[in-house]
Amino acid sequence: MGELAHGEIFVVDDDPAIREMLSLVLGAAGYDVICFADGAALLSVARTRSPICMLLDVHIPGQSGIDILKELRAQDYPAPIFIISGSGDIAMAVDAIRSGALDFIEKPFRGSEIIERIEGAIGAFSRRRDAPPSxxxxxxxxxxxxxxxxxxxxxxxxxxxxxxxxxxxxxxxxxxxxxxxxxxxxxxxxxxxxxxxxxxxxxxxxx
The missing domain is CATH 1.10.10.10 (Winged helix-like DNA-binding domain superfamily/Winged helix DNA-binding domain)
Known part of the structure; x- marks a missing residue:
């Protein structure tokens, strides 16, 4: 793909249509997108390689998005993590926030909204990380x-x-x-x- 404009984003979703849509939208914005269909595939990579942001569906085969957050020790993970949730998953999304996710993005979503939310999160995460302890x-x-x-x-x-x-x-x-x-x-x-x-x-x- 050549030199990356912005860095890697991990997308974890078992729906191929969602993975393809996010790959196209984020790729067009200059990000290198790496997709995973389940949590096990993500964990094998995420423990040794950190993206600049992660989009994690709350419903994935095997381990749930909540389980993945706990395994990643999301409170201390070196990148912001967004949970992707359907309208009926708000309670699970809130549980995900308590498990260390930064925020949740509700389906259906617009590509422009995703880019705006991600760029705001990456910038804020970087500022907070570099700031002296409060x-x-x-x-x-x-x-x-x-x-x-x-x-x-x-x-x-x-x-x-x-x-x-x-x-x-x-x-x-x-x-x-x-x-x-x-x-x-x-x-x-x-x-x-x-x-x-x-x-x-x-x-x-x-x-």
């Missing part, structure tokens, strides 16, 4: 359920006064996913509203 990452909230790394990133942006849209742009995820993270953070920390949440962050910063 104060929020080391904060502890005694007696509360621990936050995931992504929840801490969202909390940091909420505390800085970012809107859902601004926080989503910074992290490369959709505003509605920011809202889901915000709701989960408030539940874990027993905060009744955003003001109380910010106050808890300020109190934790002083300790």
């Amino acid at each position: 104060k929020t990452q080391s904060m502890h909230f005694p007696g509360r359920e621990p936050l995931t790394r992504r929840e801490r990133e969202v909390l940091e942006l909420i505390a800085a006064g970012c809107s859902n849209k601004e926080a989503g742009r910074e992290l490369g995820i959709s505003p509605r996913m920011i809202e889901d993270h915000r709701a989960n953070i408030m539940k874990k920390l027993s905060a009744r509203n955003a003001t109380e949440l910010v106050r808890m962050v300020l109190d934790a910063a002083r300790t």
Whole structure:
């Protein structure tokens, strides 16, 4: 294919039509696309070779997308992972986010939407990876359920006064996913509203 313009993207989907469509759309945008029809084929490659982004269907033969995320240790995987889900799979997609996926893309989707979401995620992932550790990452909230790394990133942006849209742009995820993270953070920390949440962050910063 010659020199790559943007890097490799892994696509994992058992539907050949989806694989072909994503290969064409992403290839036209300058990415080198490597497709897998099942999780076992992906895992044999992904453990030793990291793409710049991964698109993973929640329903694939053998291991589910959730199982794959857990095996990849998705919270620490060196590339953003999107879950591809049908409209009836929202609960599974949310479970995937908790297992380390960055966000989910719902079928049917437009090629232009995929490119926009991927480019935003890759840029945000790179910025966050290269940024110095934040104060929020080391904060502890005694007696509360621990936050995931992504929840801490969202909390940091909420505390800085970012809107859902601004926080989503910074992290490369959709505003509605920011809202889901915000709701989960408030539940874990027993905060009744955003003001109380910010106050808890300020109190934790002083300790």
